[in-house]
Amino acid sequence: MNTVTVELILNGKKIGPIDVAQGTMMIQFLHEYLNLTGTKFGCGAGICHACVILEKTKTGHVTHRTCIKGVGAFNGMNLMTIEGHANIDVKTEALVLHPVQQAFIDHFSFQCGWCTSGFVNEAIGYYESLKQQPVVQSELRAALEHHLGTHVCRCTGYVKYYQAMENLILSQPELIR
Amino acid sequence: MKQWMGIGIFTGILAVGFIYLGSGQTAVINPELNNIKVSEAIKERGRQVAIEGDCVACHTGPNGAEFAGGLHFLSPFGDIYSTNITPDKTHGIGNYSREDFYRAVKFGYSINSGNLYPAMPYTSYRKLNDEDMNALWTYFQSVKPIEQANKDNDLIFPTNIRFTLGGWNQLFFDDSDFKKTVGKSDIWNQGKYFVEAAGHCGECHTPRNIGFAMKSNAALQGAIIEGWDAVDITAKQLKKRGWTHNELIRFFKEGESNLGSAFAGMYTAINHSLRHMKRENLSAISTYLLDEDQHSTMTITSQLTTEAANSPRFLTEDEKAQKGYQGYVSYCAGCHGLDGLGKPNAVVAINNNSVLTADSAYNAIAVILRGLPSKRQSLIQGTVAMNGFSSEISDLELTELVNFARVVWGGHSDSVIDVDEVKAIRKQLDESGYLKDSGPDKSHSGL
Ligand code: FES
Ligand code: FES
Numbered sequence: 001m002n003t004v005t006v007e008l009i010l011n012g013k014k015i016g017p018i019d020v021a022q023g024t025m026m027i028q029f030l031h032e033y034l035n036l037t038g039t040k041f042g043c044g045a046g047i048c049h050a051c052v053i054l055e056k057t058k059t060g061h062v063t064h065r066t067c068i069k070g071v072g073a074f075n076g077m078n079l080m081t082i083e084g085h086a087n088i089d090v091k092t093e094a095l096v097l098h099p100v101q102q103a104f105i106d107h108f109s110f111q112c113g114w115c116t117s118g119f120v121n122e123a124i125g126y127y128e129s130l131k132q133q134p135v136v137q138s139e140l141r142a143a144l145e146h147h148l149g150t151h152v153c154r155c156t157g158y159v160k161y162y163q164a165m166e167n168l169i170l171s172q173p174e175l176i177r
Numbered sequence: 178m179k180q181w182m183g184i185g186i187f188t189g190i191l192a193v194g195f196i197y198l199g200s201g202q203t204a205v206i207n208p209e210l211n212n213i214k215v216s217e218a219i220k221e222r223g224r225q226v227a228i229e230g231d232c233v234a235c236h237t238g239p240n241g242a243e244f245a246g247g248l249h250f251l252s253p254f255g256d257i258y259s260t261n262i263t264p265d266k267t268h269g270i271g272n273y274s275r276e277d278f279y280r281a282v283k284f285g286y287s288i289n290s291g292n293l294y295p296a297m298p299y300t301s302y303r304k305l306n307d308e309d310m311n312a313l314w315t316y317f318q319s320v321k322p323i324e325q326a327n328k329d330n331d332l333i334f335p336t337n338i339r340f341t342l343g344g345w346n347q348l349f350f351d352d353s354d355f356k357k358t359v360g361k362s363d364i365w366n367q368g369k370y371f372v373e374a375a376g377h378c379g380e381c382h383t384p385r386n387i388g389f390a391m392k393s394n395a396a397l398q399g400a401i402i403e404g405w406d407a408v409d410i411t412a413k414q415l416k417k418r419g420w421t422h423n424e425l426i427r428f429f430k431e432g433e434s435n436l437g438s439a440f441a442g443m444y445t446a447i448n449h450s451l452r453h454m455k456r457e458n459l460s461a462i463s464t465y466l467l468d469e470d471q472h473s474t475m476t477i478t479s480q481l482t483t484e485a486a487n488s489p490r491f492l493t494e495d496e497k498a499q500k501g502y503q504g505y506v507s508y509c510a511g512c513h514g515l516d517g518l519g520k521p522n523a524v525v526a527i528n529n530n531s532v533l534t535a536d537s538a539y540n541a542i543a544v545i546l547r548g549l550p551s552k553r554q555s556l557i558q559g560t561v562a563m564n565g566f567s568s569e570i571s572d573l574e575l576t577e578l579v580n581f582a583r584v585v586w587g588g589h590s591d592s593v594i595d596v597d598e599v600k601a602i603r604k605q606l607d608e609s610g611y612l613k614d615s616g617p618d619k620s621h622s623g624l
Binding site: 001002004022023025043044045046047059060061062063064065067068069070072073122125126128129133147150 | 523564
C-alpha cells in the first residue's frame with residue numbers, strides 16, 4: 001500500500017511523522033487516525049463548508065475544507081479544529097469557550113449543529129483578523145456575509161449566526177473603526 | 178499642394194464609399210419574400226430556428242425577460258450589451274420591416290443602431306436560407322414586446338464608431354450563401370447547414386485572424402475564448418478523442434457523456450439550444466461533425482465504446498506511485514474519487530474525459546485553476562460546483578498533476594507539459610480576471 005508521511009501541528013500539539021494510507025482525505029485523518037470527530041462531513045464535495053478547519057499563518061488565518069483535500073496537502077501547517085478553541089481555566093478548572101463559541105450559544109445560533117464546526121472556524125478566523133484590522137461599523141453586515149457566506153446551514157436560516165457575530169463584534173470597540 | 182489635397186479628398190470619398198458599401202444597409206433582399214403567407218407551421222419553424230440559433234442565450238439579461246437584451250459581453254475592445262429584439266416599437270424591433278430584419282440578422286446592419294458588432298454572429302447567420310429567415314421573422318413578430326431600454330456599449334476608440342464596421346465587413350465578411358458539398362448525403366449537408374448557419378459553431382470553435390475574423394482555412398480547429406479552449410471539433414480530432422455518433426447526440430441532448438460533460442459556453446449552448454432540438458437534427462450534426470455517412474456501423478462502434486467507458490477502470494498501485502498522483506489526492510480525489518470515477522449525478526468522471534484526451538492541456542490546466550460553477554441540465558441531472566485551486570496549487574504541482582492525469586486517464590502515451598506553459602496560462606487567466614473568484618477557501622488576513 002502506498003503511504004504518505006504526515007507531520008503537522010494540530011490544536012497546538014505536534015502530530016507525526018506518521019505514515020497514512022495515500023488516499024486519505026483530511027477529514028478521514030481527523031476522524032479515523034486522531035479520533036477528532038467534531039469536524040462534520042456534509043456534502044463531501046467542497047460546497048457546504050461544514051468540514052472547514054482553520055490554519056494559523058504568519059499573516060493571519062486561512063480556512064480549508066477537509067473533505068476535498070488529501071491529508072498530504074496539510075503537511076507542515078499549524079491547524080485548529082473545533083476541538084481546539086476552548087480552554088480550561090487554570091483556577092476554576094471550568095471550560096472557557098472562545099468568545100465566538102460563547103456568542104453562538106448565547107444567541108441559540110444552531111439547531112442540529114452539523115454546520116457548526118465549519119461556522120465556528122470561519123468565524124474565529126474572521127474575528128481574530130479584526131484585532132489587527134478593525135471593520136468599519138456600517139460595513140460589518142456586508143463583511144460578515146462576505147466571510148461567512150459560503151457556509152451552508154440547512155436548519156437555521158442563518159439569522160442567529162449573523163446576529164451573534166454582529167453583537168459580539170459591536171460589543172468590542174477595538175474591533176470597530 | 179492643391180493636387181495633394183485633391184488626392185486626399187478623393188481617397189477619403191473612396192474610403193467612405195468602400196465602408197458604406199460594406200455596411201450591409203444596401204443588401205438586397207428577394208422581393209418575393211414579402212408575398213409569403215404567415216402560417217402556424219412557419220411560425221413554429223421560426224421558433225425552432227431561434228432555438229437553433231440560440232438567440233435567447235445572448236439576448237436575455239440576467240433574470241431578465243426573454244429576448245429583451247441586456248447581457249454583458251467583455252470584448253477585447255470593451256463592454257458590449259446585447260439588445261432588445263422583442264417587437265417593442267421603442268426599444269426593440271417593432272419598427273423593422275422584413276428587409277430590416279434580414280439586414281440585421283444576415284448582414285449585421287440594424288436600423289436602430291447602425292452596424293452591429295460581429296459579437297452578433299451575423300457572420301454565420303449570413304448562411305441561413307430564405308425559408309428559415311422568413312420563419313424566424315414570422316416568429317419574432319409573435320414574441321411578446323418588452324419595453325426595456327438598451328444599454329450603451331462602452332468601447333474604446335475607434336471601435337466605438339460603428340460606421341467603420343462597414344470596412345471590417347468589406348475586408349472580412351464572407352458574403353456568400355450556404356453551399357452544399359457535392360457527393361455527401363442530404364443528412365450530412367443538413368448537419369453542415371446547421372453547424373455553419375444557425376448553430377454558429379465556428380464563432381467559438383474557429384480560430385480568428387488578426388482582424389478578429391474567423392480563419393476560413395482553419396474552420397472548427399479550436400480557439401481560446403473567455404479563458405477556455407473551445408476545442409478542435411474537426412472530425413479527425415473528435416474521433417481521436419473517442420467521440421461517436423451516439424455519444425455526441427447524448428452530449429447535445431443531456432450535456433453529459435462518457436467522455437465528459439459540457440461546461441462554460443458549451444453548457445450554455447446545450448442548455449438553451451441544442452438540447453431542445455429534434456433528435457434527427459442532432460443526428461445530422463453528428464454525421465457532419467464526424468464526417469460519417471453510414472449509421473449502421475457507427476451505432477455498433479458506439480455501443481462498444483460506451484460499454485468500455487462504463488466499466489470502471491481502477492488505477493494500479495504502480496500508477497498510484499507515480500509523480501502527480503499525490504497532487505491528485507491532495508486536490509482532486511475528494512470529489513473525483515481515488516480512481517477518477519467521479520460520483521454519479523454530482524461529479525464528472527475524469528477517466529476518458531475530453532479535457533484530458535484533448536491534444537491541448539489548456540482546459541485541464543484552466544479548470545483546476547478556475548473551477549466551475551454548478552450546473553443543472555434538468556430536474557434530475559446536474560453537477561456540483563468545482564472549486565478553483567489557483568490560490569493553493571503551485572505551478573510545479575499542477576504541471577505534475579496534469580501530466581499524470583493526461584497519461585493515465587487521457588490515453589496519451591506521454592505528456593510533457595512543462596512548468597513554463599502552466600505559468601503562462603495561469604498568468605494569462607489571472608490578467609484577464611478569471612482567477613478572481615476561484616478558490617473559495619478564505620484567507621482572513623489581519624495585515
Ligand atoms: S463536507 Fe466539506 S464542504 Fe461539505
Ligand atoms: S444547524 Fe443544522 S445545518 Fe446548521
